[in-house]
Amino acid sequence: xxxxxxxxxxxxxxxxxxxxxxxxxxxxxxxxxxxxxxxxxxxxxxxxxxxxxxxxxxxxxxxxxxxxxxxxxxxxxxxxxxxxxxxxxxxxxxxxxxxxxxxxxxxxxxxxxxxxxxxxxxxxxxxxxxxxxxxxxxxxxxxxxxxxxxxxxxxxxxxxxxxxxxxxxxxxxxxxxxxxxxxxxxxxxxxxxxxxxxxxxxxxxxxxxxxxxxxxxxxxxxxxxxxxxxxxxxxxxxxxxxxxxxx
Numbered sequence: 001x002x003x004x005x006x007x008x009x010x011x012x013x014x015x016x017x018x019x020x021x022x023x024x025x026x027x028x029x030x031x032x033x034x035x036x037x038x039x040x041x042x043x044x045x046x047x048x049x050x051x052x053x054x055x056x057x058x059x060x061x062x063x064x065x066x067x068x069x070x071x072x073x074x075x076x077x078x079x080x081x082x083x084x085x086x087x088x089x090x091x092x093x094x095x096x097x098x099x100x101x102x103x104x105x106x107x108x109x110x111x112x113x114x115x116x117x118x119x120x121x122x123x124x125x126x127x128x129x130x131x132x133x134x135x136x137x138x139x140x141x142x143x144x145x146x147x148x149x150x151x152x153x154x155x156x157x158x159x160x161x162x163x164x165x166x167x168x169x170x171x172x173x174x175x176x177x178x179x180x181x182x183x184x185x186x187x188x189x190x191x192x193x194x195x196x197x198x199x200x201x202x203x204x205x206x207x208x209x210x211x212x213x214x215x216x217x218x219x220x221x222x223x224x225x226x227x228x229x230x231x232x233x234x235x236x237x238x239x240x241x242x243x244x245x246x247x
C-alpha cells in the first residue's frame with residue numbers, strides 16, 4: 001500500500017486539470033522518482049506526457065512501484081472540490097484510490113475505483129526536431145484566441161530569427177510576426193525554416209493549464225507532430241499534437 005501526501009491540494013488539482021484537458025482516462029505510474037503518466041486523447045490526435053518528482057510531496061511512501069488506472073474526469077471532479085489550505089493524502093485500498101482532504105478543522109474522504117485503461121502509451125513520438133522557440137505563455141494564449149476568430153487551424157513557421165503565426169478561414173486572415181525580443185519570444189533556435197498546420201481546439205486545450213507568467217517551449221519540424229512543454233511548479237507537462245494534413 002502506498003501513501004502520498006501533498007500539502008497544497010490545489011496544486012495537485014492544477015496538475016490533474018492539465019491532463020484532463022485532453023484525456024479522459026489514464027494510468028499514473030508511481031515509482032521512487034515520482035509519478036508519471038502518458039496518454040493519448042480519444043481521437044488519437046494528441047498525447048500528454050506528465051511527470052512530477054517525489055520531492056513535490058511531503059510524504060512519498062511506496063513499498064513497490066504501482067500503477068493506478070483512473071477515470072480522470074471523475075478524479076478532476078473530486079479535486080475541483082478542494083478548499084483553501086487543504087492538504088491531500090492519497091492511498092490505495094481494496095482496488096480503490098482513497099483521497100483524503102485534510103483541513104484545519106477536519107477531513108473528508110473520497111474513494112474512486114481503479115480501472116483498466118483502454119490503451120496505455122509507453123513512448124513519446126520519436127521526432128528529431130530542428131526548430132525551437134521559448135515563448136511567454138500569456139501572449140501565446142492571446143495569439144491563439146486571435147487566431148480562433150479566423151479559423152479552426154493555425155500555422156506555425158519558424159526561421160532563424162522569426163516565429164510566424166497565421167490563420168486563414170472564411171472569416172478572414174491573421175498573420176503575426178514575432179522576433180526574439182526577450183519579452184514575448186525568449187529564445188529562437190532553428191537550423192532551417194520549419195512549419196506545419198495544427199488544430200486550434202486541441203492547441204487551446206494543451207496550453208490552457210500553463211500558469212500565468214510561465215513560458216512555453218515549442219519544438220517544430222515540417223509536417224511532424226508539434227511538441228509543447230511547460231512546467232506547473234515541479235511538474236513537467238509535455239504534449240504532442242499531430243499536424244493537420246489536407247487530403
